[in-house]
Amino acid sequence: MEQNQNIKKEEKKKIMDSEKNPCNICIWADNKICEDCSINKKLQCHLDLKYSAMFGGTFFIFFIPAIIGIFKLGVESLLFYLGLVSWIVYLVIFFLIWEPQMLCSHCPYYAEGGTKILHCYANGGFIRTASFKPHPMNKSEQIQFIFGVLLIGVIPYVFLIIGQQFLLLGISALGFVIWLIVLKTQICTVCINFSCPFNSVPKDIVDEFLKKNPIMRDAWEKSGYKIE
Numbered sequence: 001m002e003q004n005q006n007i008k009k010e011e012k013k014k015i016m017d018s019e020k021n022p023c024n025i026c027i028w029a030d031n032k033i034c035e036d037c038s039i040n041k042k043l044q045c046h047l048d049l050k051y052s053a054m055f056g057g058t059f060f061i062f063f064i065p066a067i068i069g070i071f072k073l074g075v076e077s078l079l080f081y082l083g084l085v086s087w088i089v090y091l092v093i094f095f096l097i098w099e100p101q102m103l104c105s106h107c108p109y110y111a112e113g114g115t116k117i118l119h120c121y122a123n124g125g126f127i128r129t130a131s132f133k134p135h136p137m138n139k140s141e142q143i144q145f146i147f148g149v150l151l152i153g154v155i156p157y158v159f160l161i162i163g164q165q166f167l168l169l170g171i172s173a174l175g176f177v178i179w180l181i182v183l184k185t186q187i188c189t190v191c192i193n194f195s196c197p198f199n200s201v202p203k204d205i206v207d208e209f210l211k212k213n214p215i216m217r218d219a220w221e222k223s224g225y226k227i228e
């Protein structure tokens with residue numbers, strides 16, 4: 001009788017585990033498997049708010065001077081409304097539709113099951129609008145992503161130039177460069193979205209991660225990636 005109950009409990013746990021982790025990705029499995037992982041602590045494979053602070057904190061060095069610059073165009077000016085609306089609409093489309101399709105859907109953070117909300121250090125809390133794709137990003141997606149990130153800065157700057165807000169434009173542009181430098185040197189070196197064009201995790205660590213995740217490994221190898 002007791003044995004039957006234990007078996008039922010085990011089966012229930014397996015169903016719950018597979019609902020939470022339908023692609024069997026290690027970051028969504030029981031943390032116990034990380035204890036003897038050879039790449040433990042070498043990747044940002046569990047939510048760590050230190051990375052959220054770096055990502056968000058430096059983004060605001062760019063964002064705040066740009067938004068002040070747009071407000072300085074004057075609430076009575078058409079330029080102000082055009083700048084504000086086009087930038088906000090672009091940011092919503094970029095972060096909630098375009099970026100998930102081309103970038104985030106390839107990220108193991110997007111493989112979590114049983115929730116519509118994303119739980120990662122950068123876009124945590126956003127609604128998920130795409131399905132997980134275990135294969136790497138293709139060239140077109142990589143180019144779109146670089147272009148899309150540049151547009152985040154270019155759109156407000158067009159209005160700041162027309163409105164001659166050169167000081168705030170300069171401060172914001174410096175913030176944009178700082179944001180990219182922090183991303184590239186502190187975050188991209190440990191980020192688990194390995195096919196992002198900015199990613200700089202060493203190949204041996206990428207290979208180890210893929211070996212732990214057969215569904216991703218299979219999809220990457222079918223795309224031509226070679227594990228050594």
Ligand code: SF4
Pocket residue numbers: 026027028033034037038039040041043045046209212
């Ligand atoms: S790579 Fe996977 S198994 Fe290793 S520490 Fe990260 S989540 Fe755990």
Ligand code: SF4
Pocket residue numbers: 103104107108109110118120121122123124193
């Ligand atoms: S970690 Fe980056 S690529 Fe992965 S889901 Fe979050 S924002 Fe997207």
